[in-house]
Amino acid sequence: MSRITDTALRQWPLVVLDVSELDPAAGAHRLGDVLTAALERREPFAAVVRMPEGRPRRLAGVGERVRLLKTLRPGLRAQCAGLAFVVSAETQQANAKAIGAGAKLWGCPTTATDDQAAALAWARQQLAAATTGTEEGR
Numbered sequence: 001m002s003r004i005t006d007t008a009l010r011q012w013p014l015v016v017l018d019v020s021e022l023d024p025a026a027g028a029h030r031l032g033d034v035l036t037a038a039l040e041r042r043e044p045f046a047a048v049v050r051m052p053e054g055r056p057r058r059l060a061g062v063g064e065r066v067r068l069l070k071t072l073r074p075g076l077r078a079q080c081a082g083l084a085f086v087v088s089a090e091t092q093q094a095n096a097k098a099i100g101a102g103a104k105l106w107g108c109p110t111t112a113t114d115d116q117a118a119a120l121a122w123a124r125q126q127l128a129a130a131t132t133g134t135e136e137g138r
Contacts, residue, residue: 082126
């Protein structure tokens with residue numbers, strides 16, 4: 001596991017990742033690495049991801065990202081209590097369709113906000129609800 005992945009998993013079961021300074025392709029690759037590492041733990045988790053601002057001019061590597069998403073989705077459906085994406089209100093508006101389809105795309109509850117604290121609070125709430133549901137099922 002890379003140092004960055006280790007850092008993202010430091011607050012386990014809350015995964016916190018900042019890819020805002022990376023180009024979209026590198027950010028997607030890093031997100032894939034971190035989510036894969038989280039899934040390998042086979043425990044419930046929630047994630048907060050600070051994304052790059054704006055919209056990329058070219059969607060280089062989109063096929064690879066789609067394949068990765070399809071690979072991750074079953075594990076996310078089973079183990080991820082929620083994914084919170086931190087992006088500006090402007091970026092949210094520009095990507096409203098994709099954000100609205102987030103739960104279907106990722107296989108778990110998703111949200112987008114421009115407030116890191118709100119994203120963390122939402123992720124913790126999702127995680128608490130998932131943990132409570134797991135304990136009730138025992």
